[in-house]
Structure formats: C-alpha cells, structure tokens
Amino acid sequence: MNAITASQSNIKLISDVASLRADIPALHQKIWGKPLAYLDNAASSQRPQFVIDAVSNHEKRNHANIHRGVHKLSQRATNAYEGAREKVRAFINAGNSREIIFTRGTTESINLVAHSLGLSQLKSGDEVLISWMEHHSNIVPWQLICERTGANLRTIPITDRGELDLEAFNQLLSERTKIVAIVHVSNALGTINPVKEIIDKAHSKGAMVLLDGAQAVAHMRIDVQELDCDFYAFSGHKMFAPTGIGVLYGKKVLLEDMPPYQGGGEMILTVTFKKTTYNTLPYKFEAGTPHISGAIGLGAAIDYLSRIDFNAIAKHERDLLEYATSQLSDLPGSRIIGNAHKKTGVLSFILGDIHAHDIGTILDQEGVAVRTGHHCTMPIMEFFSVPATARASFAFYNNRNDVDQFIGGLRTTLEIFS
Amino acid sequence: MNEIQELYREVILDHNRHPRNFGEIEDADRVVEGINPLCGDRITLYLRLNKGNVEDITFNGTGCAISVASSSLMTDKVKGTSVSDSLDLFDKIHRLLTDENDYQAEDLDKLAALSGVRQYPTRVKCASLAWHALKTALTGSETNTSTE
Numbered sequence: 001m002n003a004i005t006a007s008q009s010n011i012k013l014i015s016d017v018a019s020l021r022a023d024i025p026a027l028h029q030k031i032w033g034k035p036l037a038y039l040d041n042a043a044s045s046q047r048p049q050f051v052i053d054a055v056s057n058h059e060k061r062n063h064a065n066i067h068r069g070v071h072k073l074s075q076r077a078t079n080a081y082e083g084a085r086e087k088v089r090a091f092i093n094a095g096n097s098r099e100i101i102f103t104r105g106t107t108e109s110i111n112l113v114a115h116s117l118g119l120s121q122l123k124s125g126d127e128v129l130i131s132w133m134e135h136h137s138n139i140v141p142w143q144l145i146c147e148r149t150g151a152n153l154r155t156i157p158i159t160d161r162g163e164l165d166l167e168a169f170n171q172l173l174s175e176r177t178k179i180v181a182i183v184h185v186s187n188a189l190g191t192i193n194p195v196k197e198i199i200d201k202a203h204s205k206g207a208m209v210l211l212d213g214a215q216a217v218a219h220m221r222i223d224v225q226e227l228d229c230d231f232y233a234f235s236g237h238k239m240f241a242p243t244g245i246g247v248l249y250g251k252k253v254l255l256e257d258m259p260p261y262q263g264g265g266e267m268i269l270t271v272t273f274k275k276t277t278y279n280t281l282p283y284k285f286e287a288g289t290p291h292i293s294g295a296i297g298l299g300a301a302i303d304y305l306s307r308i309d310f311n312a313i314a315k316h317e318r319d320l321l322e323y324a325t326s327q328l329s330d331l332p333g334s335r336i337i338g339n340a341h342k343k344t345g346v347l348s349f350i351l352g353d354i355h356a357h358d359i360g361t362i363l364d365q366e367g368v369a370v371r372t373g374h375h376c377t378m379p380i381m382e383f384f385s386v387p388a389t390a391r392a393s394f395a396f397y398n399n400r401n402d403v404d405q406f407i408g409g410l411r412t413t414l415e416i417f418s
Numbered sequence: 419m420n421e422i423q424e425l426y427r428e429v430i431l432d433h434n435r436h437p438r439n440f441g442e443i444e445d446a447d448r449v450v451e452g453i454n455p456l457c458g459d460r461i462t463l464y465l466r467l468n469k470g471n472v473e474d475i476t477f478n479g480t481g482c483a484i485s486v487a488s489s490s491l492m493t494d495k496v497k498g499t500s501v502s503d504s505l506d507l508f509d510k511i512h513r514l515l516t517d518e519n520d521y522q523a524e525d526l527d528k529l530a531a532l533s534g535v536r537q538y539p540t541r542v543k544c545a546s547l548a549w550h551a552l553k554t555a556l557t558g559s560e561t562n563t564s565t566e
Binding site: 362417 | 420421422423426431456459460484538540
C-alpha cells in the first residue's frame with residue numbers, strides 16, 4: 001500500500017473516519033481511572049499502529065546510514081528514505097521530489113528559508129510581511145533576519161473574529177514587500193486563512209510567499225502547485241508521524257539559487273580547503289545524517305492518510321467542532337477566542353476568571369488532555385487581552401464521547417471554582 | 419478528599435478569590451518580577467524592609483489559582499517577620515512542595531495547603547513562583563526571577 005497506487009487504482013477511500021479510532025493504540029488507555037479523551041492534537045497527534053510498525057520494522061531490520069554504504073542495509077534504508085520523499089511529494093502534489101527537503105520540523109523549515117533566502121536577498125528598506133496570528137516560529141526567525149539585514153518586519157492585523165484584516169494586508173503590501181510569511185491555519189484560533197488570495201496578491205507585487213502549514217496538513221488536502229506558494233513548511237508529528245521530522249517544500253528555481261543553511265556531510269559534492277562545491281537539491285539543504293526513521297514514519301503516515309477521504313475527515317472534525325462549540329457556549333462565563341467563518345477543529349476558550357492552567361489540571365483529572373497557555377502566540381493573547389486560553393483540538397479519531405467528557409470536566413471545574 | 423480536592427482546598431480557593439496584600443507599595447525597597455513562562459503566570463512582589471524585618475510586602479499580577487493563592491498566603495505569613503525567618507520559610511516551603519517523603523513542617527499553618535501540588539509536578543512551579551521572587555528580593559541584586 002502506498003500513496004501513489006492507492007490514488008491511481010481508485011481504491012474506495014475510507015469515509016467512516018470514526019471507525020479508525022481502533023487504529024490508534026494510545027487512545028485506548030485510562031488516565032486517573034478515566035478513559036483518555038485526547039484533545040491536544042494541535043500540539044501533537046497520536047500515531048496509528050501502522051506508523052509505529054513501519055518505524056519499528058525499519059529499526060529492527062533495515063537501519064543503516066543512507067546514500068553512502070554499498071551494503072544491503074544501506075540500500076534498503078536509502079530506498080525507504082527516498083521513498084518517503086516521493087510520498088511527501090505526492091501528498092502535497094509538488095512537481096518534483098527535489099523540491100522536498102527533510103527538516104526537523106516546521107520551525108527548522110522556516111528558519112532555513114529565513115536564513116538562506118533572507119540573509120542572501122534582503123536589503124535595508126525591504127519588508128517582510130507576517131501577521132498577528134503567527135506562531136512564534138514564524139515571527140522570531142524573521143525578527144532575527146530583519147535585525148541583521150536592516151529589512152523591516154510588518155504585521156497584518158487581525159479582526160475581533162480572529163481573521164486576517166485583508167484590507168490592511170492590501171495596504172501593507174507594496175513593491176518593498178519581498179517575503180510574505182503567513183500561517184495557513186492558526187494553531188491558537190483555528191482560522192483557515194485565504195492563502196490563495198494572499199499568494200496571488202503578493203505575487204502581483206513580486207513578493208515570495210511562505211506558508212506555515214503545521215496545522216493544515218492533517219486536516220485538508222494540500223496542493224502546492226495549485227496554491228502556487230513559493231515555500232510550504234510542516235511537521236510530521238502533527239500529522240500522525242514521529243517528532244523530529246518535518247518538511248520544507250520550495251520551488252526548485254528558488255531553492256537552486258539559495259545558499260546552504262548548514263554545512264557538513266551529505267550537502268557537498270567535493271571539499272578541498274580552497275573550495276567546496278555543494279550538492280544538488282535537495283541534499284544541499286540536508287547536512288548531516290538525517291532522521292531516517294522519522295522520514296520513514298512520515299511516509300507511513302502519508303500512506304495511512306492516503307486511504308482516508310479528506311473530505312470525510314474535514315466533515316467529521318467540523319461536526320465535532322460545532323457540537324463542542326454549542327455545548328461550550330452554554331457554560332456560564334465561557335468565551336471562545338477565535339470565531340472565524342472558516343475554522344479547523346480548534347476550540348480556544350476562557351471560562352470566567354478561572355485560569356487556563358487550573359482548567360487544564362482539572363480536565364486532566366477527568367482524563368481529558370487539552371493545551372493551556374499562550375500557545376506560542378503571545379501577540380494573539382495580547383490582542384484578545386487574555387493571559388492564556390485553554391484549547392481543545394480535534395483529529396479524525398476523536399468522537400462525541402470525547403466532547404462530552406470534555407464538557408463534563410468543564411462543569412466539574414465550574415463547581416470547584418463556584 | 420480526592421486528588422483534585424486535595425489540590426484545590428478551600429483555603430487555596432479563598433486566597434485566589436480574595437488575594438490578601440494585593441497591590442503596590444509606592445516606596446518599596448525591593449521590587450521583583452516573577453515569571454512562569456510555561457503558563458504565563460506573572461507576579462510582581464513589593465517589599466519594604468526595616469532593620470532586618472519585612473515591614474510590608476504586597477504583590478500584583480495575573481496567574482492561576484495556585485500561584486495567586488501561594489503569593490497571597492506567602493505575603494500574609496512573611497509580613498512582619500525577619501528576613502532570616504523568611505528565608506528559613508522559603509526552605510521549608512521548597513521542601514513542602516518537592517519533598518518525596520511527605521515533609522510536613524509544623525508551623526506552616528495555612529501554607530500546608532500548598533502540599534497538594536506534589537501530585538502535580540507541572541504545578542509545582544506555579545506554587546513556587548512567589549517564593550522564588552521572595553528569595554531574589556531578600557538575597558539577590560537581580561530584579562527578575564523565573565521558574566525556568
């Protein structure tokens with residue numbers, strides 16, 4: 001089973017996503033004596049047994065270093081690693097697998113672009129445009145590069161609903177704008193941004209666009225050619241694969257012109273003390289021995305997802321979000337942070353003056369895992385004048401029982417703090 | 419009592435709802451900010467010292483119930499005591515929050531309620547934030563402290 005054969009042979013995709021819960025071992029355990037309701041998927045998702053097995057089989061039988069050994073194990077490992085790259089290419093419909101660079105995750109992908117492209121191309125007076133709803137990982141790398149190049153970092157404001165202020169974007173965008181770096185789906189608000197419109201407008205001014213897709217890839221079908229984005233960054237562990245592996249997609253023509261981000265083995269063709277020639281794409285950007293088993297796990301997660309109808313995933317998660325939103329809205333003092341018209345299954349909220357951390361501890365006692373805090377989006381917390389929120393976030397394997405347990409835990413929280 | 423009631427005892431909830439000594443001291447000798455980056459708790463301690471005694475102590479800021487209650491209970495206990503007794507108290511509270519052998523000092527009164535956090539390692543920092551700020555205020559020259 002793999003992504004290409006599944007789609008080419010028109011195998012009927014799984015639409016009963018609720019039935020897939022059985023595939024996820026971690027969900028079938030008790031926490032403090034209660035069934036686990038895992039609602040922290042925006043932080044990290046759980047792995048299907050299929051992914052765990054793929055990683056385990058590699059570790060047990062096929063592990064060796066890649067791209068250099070002539071022996072059998074090295075060939076197997078290389079084939080599996082490069083096979084995973086091809087799966088990623090197909091998954092996001094990139095035109096060429098050389099455009100797929102394995103990284104440690106979204107953060108490293110963004111840092112790679114900021115350092116390589118930013119340092120080599122940004123000049124004093126140029127502008128980098130980000131938004132108020134960026135994760136810190138799409139703010140700080142650009143701050144660092146702007147400090148070093150003299151470029152200016154500009155910020156697209158957001159509305160009270162938690163959507164990008166597109167009028168302001170139009171005004172901020174100019175010939176000075178060189179890079180627009182925008183989150184595809186907000187981790188703290190769930191907002192799905194109108195990225196196609198942003199990309200087209202940015203391109204009309206000659207700016208390049210990087211999308212932070214960390215919160216998008218597990219919830220919607222991504223087609224980088226249709227989007228026409230210049231760079232797309234995402235992490236494996238938010239799409240049912242291991243941690244420590246991520247992807248940077250970049251248009252070949254841009255990546256070829258960019259200098260290496262890190263130096264070392266793998267990224268070179270020849271090295272002398274006078275002159276080093278760099279390897280071709282994608283290896284130019286993959287210095288050192290990579291996270292081989294992580295890439296194989298990511299490939300397996302893509303295989304797993306390729307059996308499932310993404311429209312069914314989106315519908316299932318939307319149903320859960322609507323159900324949870326309506327239940328939560330009935331609780332006294334509840335306020336949902338992020339009410340965009342288009343959202344993924346992210347429910348960020350406050351409950352009266354009860355601190356998010358207290359909510360999180362009491363929910364944990366009820367077997368419910370949520371995230372509490374500022375979600376690495378301190379500007380959003382500042383915008384909504386809250387120190388922190390609690391956040392429930394859904395994946396395909398969640399169900400209404402999880403929501404009921406979550407709401408029950410919130411009622412207990414209200415009782416304790418009454 | 420189950421674990422969660424052990425954590426959120428009435429005295430904790432009371433001091434969270436009605437924090438004592440909440441506010442600023444305009445002519446404070448020491449002002450120390452304490453930050454818990456994990457959850458965003460942020461408190462500022464104000465102290466006025468006189469002849470080796472903590473003559474007045476207040477705090478303000480935002481935080482979870484545990485950090486607010488701990489700050490409130492601390493100011494109540496420390497106000498009017500000597501600097502050296504306050505530092506002794508810091509050591510006792512540190513043991514109370516982290517000691518695996520269920521350490522219970524006899525003279526802690528209401529502060530003993532903080533022992534509920536032992537079951538919740540992620541919450542120990544919430545309870546200890548104000549105390550680290552106190553220690554910084556009484557011993558250090560720095561004006562900021564962090565639980566990280």
